Amino acid sequence: MPSIKQQRIASEMMRIISEILGEEARDNLLKTITITGCDVSADLSFAKVYFTSMSNMDHKQLMKELEQASSYVRKLVSEKMNLRNTPKLKFLYDESIAYGDKIERIIKDIHE
Numbered sequence: 001m002p003s004i005k006q007q008r009i010a011s012e013m014m015r016i017i018s019e020i021l022g023e024e025a026r027d028n029l030l031k032t033i034t035i036t037g038c039d040v041s042a043d044l045s046f047a048k049v050y051f052t053s054m055s056n057m058d059h060k061q062l063m064k065e066l067e068q069a070s071s072y073v074r075k076l077v078s079e080k081m082n083l084r085n086t087p088k089l090k091f092l093y094d095e096s097i098a099y100g101d102k103i104e105r106i107i108k109d110i111h112e
Contacts, residue, residue, distance in 0.1 A: 006040045010047070013077060013087070014038040017049060020076050029055065029065055036094040040087055047087035050094040059093040066091040 002010070018035045025031055037050040053062055066073075070089045078086035 002039070003042075006042065006044070009044065009081075009083070010038040010040045012081060013040065013047060014049070016077050016080050017073060017089075020073055024076065025069070027065065027069070029057065029062070030069060033062065033066070036097070044083070044085060044087055046090060048090050048092055050092050052094045052097050063091055063093060 014035050014037065017038070021030050021033050021035070032055040033051050033053045035049060035051050039048045039050075041047070051062070051066065053059070055062075070091065074086055074089050077089075
C-alpha cells in the first residue's frame with residue numbers, strides 16, 4: 001500500500017500533468033487526453049500515469065505520442081513541483097472506462 005507521501009505526490013503529479021496536457025501542449029491530440037490516475041514508486045524514481053481519450057484514435061498511437069512528449073512533460077512537472085528528483089513518467093492506457101462501457105452495454109442488452 002502506498003504511503004501518504006506517495007499518494008500526495010501522485011495526486012499532485014496527476015493534477016499538474018493534466019494541466020500541462022490541457023493548456024501547454026501544442027499538439028491537439030494531446031489535448032484530448034484525460035489523466036485518470038497516477039502511481040508513484042516507493043523510491044519516487046518512476047511514475048505510472050494512466051490516461052484515456054475521447055478521440056477515435058488507437059490507444060497505442062496515443063501512447064506513442066505521450067512517450068515522445070514524456071521528457072518535455074517531465075521537465076515541466078519538475079519546474080512546478082518541489083521534488084529533489086522528478087520521477088520518470090511511464091504512460092499507460094486506462095482500460096477501465098472501456099471495460100465499464102462494455103459491462104453497461106451487456107446489462108442494457110440483458111434488460112431489453
